[in-house]
Amino acid sequence: MLVKLYDFMIRKHPEILTICFVAISLLFLSRTENHVILSLQTKWQDVTTFVKKPILEQRRKQKVMEENKALRMEVFRLKQEIAGTKSLRNENDRLRDMLGYRDTSRYEIIPALIIYKGFKEGSNIIMLDKGRDHHVGKNDVIVYKDGLVGRILACGQHTCMASMIVEPDIRVSVRIDPARVYGILKWHHGNTFIIDDIPTSVEVKPGQTVTTSGFSEIYPADIPVGRITGVTSSENGFTYIIEGNYFVEFNKLREVFILRENGN
C-alpha cells in the first residue's frame, strides 16, 4: 500500500506540487495584511534605500529647481497678501487670548520622499524614506498639499510602507461641506470615489467638497479628500449615490507628508 502511494506521489509529483503551491498562494490572497510579509518588505526597503535614494534625490532636485522658479513668483504675490493679513492675525490672536483659546495643532508634519511606487501602475502601496528613526509609526496618516493620501502600514528602521486610499478595501469616514452630511467614502476607479447611502433629504450638489469627518480612529478631521462631480438617486429613491474626484493625483505623487501625533 505504502509502495503504491509512494509510486503515485513520485509519478504525480508535478500535480501534487502545483496543487500545494496554488493552495498556499490562495491562502496568501485571502490574508490581505500579513505581518510577516509586511515586515520582510520593510526590511528589504531598509537595505535598498542607500541605492535608490541618491537617484531619487537627483530627480527631486531637478523638480525642486523648476518649482523654485515658480514659487519665487508666488512668494512675491503672497508677500503682498501677508502684509494685509498680518494685522488681521494680530487682531485674531488678541481675540483668541480674550476667549481663552489654546493652540490645537496636535500633529507634526514630516516630509517624506516616495522611494518605491509599486511594481505596476495603479499600485496602492508606496515606500517612504522615513521610518522608526524619525518616530514614524503604524497608522500615521499621510497627506499631500492637496489632501489625504493614506496611512502607514508598517515601519522599518529607515523606511516605511504605506497604503494609499485608492484601494477597493479601504473606507474613509467623510463629511460633505457645506451640507455637513456624513458618509463612508470608497474608491471607485482611477482617481474617483463614491459615497452612497446619503439621504435625499439633504441638499448635496456637484462642486461641494469632501473632507475627513474625524470619526475614524486613524484619520483626523478636516483633511480635504475630494470634490463631488455627480449626484444620482439610488434605485429605492431614498438615498443618493455620490461620485467625486480625489484632490490628490495619486499616480503623480513623488513626496508626501506624514502627520505624526506629537502628544500635546
Place this chain on the structure above:
Amino acid sequence: MGTRTENFRLSYIVLSLLFVLSIILNNFIGIAGIHPDILLILLFYLAAREKPYIVLVAAFAFGFLQDIFLPGNIQYWGLSPLFKTLLAYALLKLRPFILRLKGFTHFAVVFGMMFLYFVFYDLLYYSGYISPVAVLYRYAFPETAYTFLLFTAFQCIFPLGKKDKGL
C-alpha cells in the same frame, strides 16, 4: 567555451543579477508604467532545462520573491506565485509539444504563453481599475512585448541548447 552546465549556471546567475537590479531600479526601468518580468524569463529558461519539481518550486519562489520585493496592491499578495506556478505547470505539460517547434512558431508560442500569463494576471490585478479591454492593450500586451524583447535579447547571448530549444 565553457561546458553546457557552466553556461546554464552563468545564464541563471546573470538573470538573477538582472532581477536584483530590476528590484532596486524598478522605478527607472519602466516605460510608461510598463515593467518587464525578469523572473518570468528565468522561469522559461528553467522550464526548458530542469526537472519538474525544480521548475515548480522555482516558479512559486519567484512569485513569492516578486510579491515581497516588488509589492503592488495589498489585496493581491499571492497572485504572482499563483499564476507563476500555474504557468510553470502548463510549460511542463506542453514541453514535449513545444520542443518540436522551430523558428517563428517557437517564438510565437513563447510569446503566446507570456501573453496568457500577463492577461490573467493583469485582469485580476487591475479589476475595478480599468476595463478588461483596456487591460489588454494598456498593460498585458506591452508587458508581454517588453518581457519578450528581453527574452529574445537574452537568447542571443545565452541561447537555449539544441536539446531544450522551444522554450
